[in-house]
Amino acid sequence: MTELTSEKDTDHGNVVPITLDANFFFERAVRSLDRFQYDKALRNFRKAVEYEPENPVNHCNLAGILSEMGDYEASNDILRHVLDKIEPGMTECHFYMANNFANMDNFEAAEQSLVTYLEEDANGEYLVESEELMELLQYELDRPAPLVRIRSREGVVEHERARRLLEEGKFQQAVKLLEEILDTSPDFLAARNNLALAYFYMGHFAKSRECLSEVLEQDPGNLHALCNMAILLQYAGDKEQLAVLVSMLETTVPFHQEHVFKMATTMGILGRHRIAYSHFRRLLKEAEAAGDASLHHYCAAAASNSGLYDEALHCWRQAARLDPASPVPSFFLTQLQAAGKAGQPMPAISYNYQLPFQEQLKQWAESPDTLAREVQSNPLLRASFFWALRYGDSDTQRQVTEALRWIGNSGTAEMLRKLMEQEPSLEEGLPETALLSLQRLIGGPEGEDVSAAEQERLPLPPKGALEWKEEWQRIIDQTTTMMDRRFDAHQKKAAELLWQRFVDRLQPDVPPFRHTQGWSAALEYRVAKLYGRPVTYREIAQRYSVTVSMVSRYVRRIEEICETFDDLSGLGIFPSSTEKI
Structure with a gap:
């Protein structure tokens, strides 16, 4: 550090010392920048580096002014020097380099530097700017960036992938990914909520309830967890706790659109169609949502199920206007008009945006x-x-x-x-x-x-119907009860028909079915496989409290008798209720 002495202050007779250090030249450089004197700023930043060569900030400032002056290669040389020799953990250098490469039209290198920044930077200081640059690079390279994770948003990319798996019905894969996320980020409540949903779809109700309880312990007002808990309580038949929770939800007015949609769909599932209608109406007041034909259908279904036929008519007309190619709105409009002419109420309408x-x-x-x-x-x-x-x-x-x-x-x-x-x-x-x-x-x-x-090969006259026994019906009833909320009506019907086919083909020597839980487990497993759902013998055995060998043995027996029972098709699901970020 060097100190210089100025001329004598004539008013006070004092000598004013000037300290020549890195800070002195930094301040001069900033004043030069304010006056757009880039050459002077460059000289002063160089002097700052000379006084403190081990300070990475000084080097970054020098790289910044070189970038401003259009010398992108020199700027990147300095940034590489910082990362290689001075401070490897200064991850923002990768972001600066990405911008330099983009300015040089070297988009491949810019993408590489930007991905490195996003994957290594823990603070996310330039996250918004990075998203903008990423959008530019995707346009220029005509492909998405090979981004594996965003460290400053740990688990978010993985969570989005898990959420998509859930919506595709790949529950086991979703569970594995969500559990991995929570191992490293136990406070990631959205991931825990979706893990609860995945467990629920797989029939692990105790695990699902445990997950939701953990969310509510950390955040008692978490709307996704409260809504999911209500659906779980309805399935479990816990009317007392459900009544308390629904009473609270009915008086809740969510603010965010995602929360309003969650509340609306939950109220629809719970049969509170009038409340569901009020929430769907709120969503339709938003300009962007008002252009969604399926949302108008959800609103119409809620209105129709509430007896609000004029409102349903208006919503289906809007859906028809927004989606003229779809036959769904016109079909329900016809049904509504026919019911009105006959003076009859409309039957219950599915919220699925599709034709029966x-x-x-x-x-x-x-x-x-x-x-x-x-x-x-x-x-x-x-x-x-x-x-x-x-x-x-x-x-x-x-x-x-x-x-x-x-x-x-x-x-x-x-x-x-x-x-x-x-x-x-x-x-x-x-x-x-x-x-x-x-x-x-x-x-x-x-x-x-x-x-x-x-x-x-044409059929012979059908034989007399086999007398149906109570024990056979008990297996169907307990199977469809266990499948409830995880399988749709068509899939449960398929289980019933498969069992009827199995018993019919065993006649006249139908044996007694002593282990009804084992047969129900085998029946659910076979239907799950027919619909391409990920399932294992162990999971089914745990769900029905039977042994793996019993499930496997009974499944083989069903397959022997009904060996060509092909894959069946699902006919739609209720709108997604997974939690986004």
Whole structure:
């Protein structure tokens, strides 16, 4: 450090010392910058570095002025020197370098530096600016950045991935990821809430309740946890605690849109449709939400279920205007008008933004060309048709076979041939009109006669119905009860029909089913697999309090008897209730 002496102060006779140090030159550099004197600022920043060469801030200041002057390469050389020789933990240098590279149109290097900054920086000082730069780089490189994590938002990227897994029904994968997040970030309440949901969907109700209790211990007013707890209590049949919690929720007025949507969907699940309607109405007052046709449908469903038919009419009209290509709003408008003319109340309306299955069949039947394309390209649609042939009522079966006949497609005919070969009892429950359509489709183009071989495969008159026993019904009842809230109505119906098929094929020698819990466990496991849900024998065994070997043995027995019970299709779920960040 150097001290200089100024001229004598004539008023006081004092000598004013001037201390030449890094701070002195830094202040001079800042004054020069204020006057846009970049050359002087550069000289003063260089002097500051000379006086304190081990101070990384001085080097960063020098790099900053070089960047301002357009010398991006020199700026990056200094920043590399800081990271390599002086302070490797000064992560903001990576952000500065990313900006320099972007200014040089070296977008690959800019992306690499920016990703390094986001993955290593714990403070997130330039997080907002980084998001803006990331958006620019994605545009320039025409691809998303290979970002694994954002350290300053530890677990957020992973949590978003887990939330998507939940919404896709991949519960086991979601649980694994959420548990890993909570191992490192135990106070991450959104992740704990979603872990509770995942446990709930998998049937681990005790674990789900434990997770929610942990959230509420840390944050007693956590709305997601309170709503999830209410749904869990309803499932458990705990009417006393549910009444207390619902009473509190009914008087709660959320502020954030996400919380309003959570409250609305929860009230819909709990059957408090009038309250759900009031929350959906609040959401529709927001300009962005008002353009969402599905939200107008949710609001209409809540209004209709509350008997507010004028309001439902208005909402479905808005949905039709916003989404003219969708048949959903017009279908429910027609239903509402028909009910009004007949002076009858509307039946309960699902909040799912989709047509009822039978109505979908009618729509497709009116457009055979569209249906043909969809059947060939969509395996899930084919599965839903075969499901309807097996388990639908007579009207549905007739509509499906008639629609398939209209396709006149040899590929579809071949699929049905294989289906009938694998399921010789399929035709037993089909009505005469459906059988006629099947015969024509399998026999070839319309007008051709059915071959003798095909005629041999046509059904014999159905046998007398087997007397249904109480113990058989008990297995169905306890299975569908355990499946409640984790499976939709169609999936529970599939479990019932599978069990009926299994018992029917065992006749006349149906053995006594002593271990009803084991058979119920096997039944749920088989249906879960049919719908592509991740499940293990161990999980099912724990849920039903039976052994793994028992579940495995009973599943094999069901598969032996019903060996060709194909994959079934789900027909939609209630709007997502996972918690975002």
